[in-house]
Amino acid sequence: MTRSTIKLVPTEKDRRIARHAAAAIVLTVAEAAIPLPLPGVKPGLANIVTLIVLARWGWREAVWVALLRVLAGSLLLGQFLAPGFFLSLSGAIASLIVLGVAMHLPRRWFGPVSHSILAAFAHIGAQLVVARLWLVPHDGVFYLLPVFALAAVVFGLVNGLVAARLLEELHGAAPAASKASATSPER
Numbered sequence: 001m002t003r004s005t006i007k008l009v010p011t012e013k014d015r016r017i018a019r020h021a022a023a024a025i026v027l028t029v030a031e032a033a034i035p036l037p038l039p040g041v042k043p044g045l046a047n048i049v050t051l052i053v054l055a056r057w058g059w060r061e062a063v064w065v066a067l068l069r070v071l072a073g074s075l076l077l078g079q080f081l082a083p084g085f086f087l088s089l090s091g092a093i094a095s096l097i098v099l100g101v102a103m104h105l106p107r108r109w110f111g112p113v114s115h116s117i118l119a120a121f122a123h124i125g126a127q128l129v130v131a132r133l134w135l136v137p138h139d140g141v142f143y144l145l146p147v148f149a150l151a152a153v154v155f156g157l158v159n160g161l162v163a164a165r166l167l168e169e170l171h172g173a174a175p176a177a178s179k180a181s182a183t184s185p186e187r
Contacts, residue, residue, distance in 0.1 A: 017061055021068035024049040028073035038144075040087070040127060041151045044159060046073075047095070047119065051112050051163035056170070059100050066092045083135055087127045094126035095119035112167060116160030120152035 010018075024046040031045050046069050054062040070092045074085040102115050128148065132141045 013061070016057070017064045017068070020049050020053050020061075020065045021072070024065055024069035025072045025076065028069055029076055032077050038147060038151075040124075040131075041148065043155045044120065044123070047116065047123075048159050048163045048166070050095075050099075051116055051119075051160065052166055052170075054099055054103065054115070055112060055163070055167050059096075059103055062099065063096050066096055086134070087130055090126040090130045091123035094122040098122035111160075112164040113157065113160030116163060117153060117156035120156030120159070121149070124148045124152045 027046040027049065031042055034043070036042060050062050050066045050069075053065045070085070070088050071080075074080040074082075074088065079085050079088075098118050098121075099115055102110060102118050105114075128141060128145065132139070
């Protein structure tokens, strides 16, 4: 009897998704060490990576990065299948849906900053709905909406600005690298 083996050959796209997911996971784990002023209010630093992936490689790759981050981050932090996992997953899915729609808005007015703010509102909105339906069976949870909305604006703005700056630097570095290779003599 011969042994059968399955050989998986990762593509460049697979490697790119893995690199970005790893960066997002590192930011998720680092963020878990930051003391929270209010439960559920986090900066969402890993969303910077998702915004960059969305802008450079599209929505499908951003979905992979975000969902891998939620899954692996929850496993590393010991929260897999705990309420925090489902809150994070619902927020990520809502954000990805909103980002999928926002990508088709005019680029002249909508970029990484507005995408980040829209995604932050979708994230917190989904989390509040899940919390209300599952964890806190009382409409009083919605009294926290102004606090969470303010956090969504602040952190969405900051993350969007950081993502926009990084995209600008990445975009500026690519032509310089190709220009340097074009002007260098061949050996």
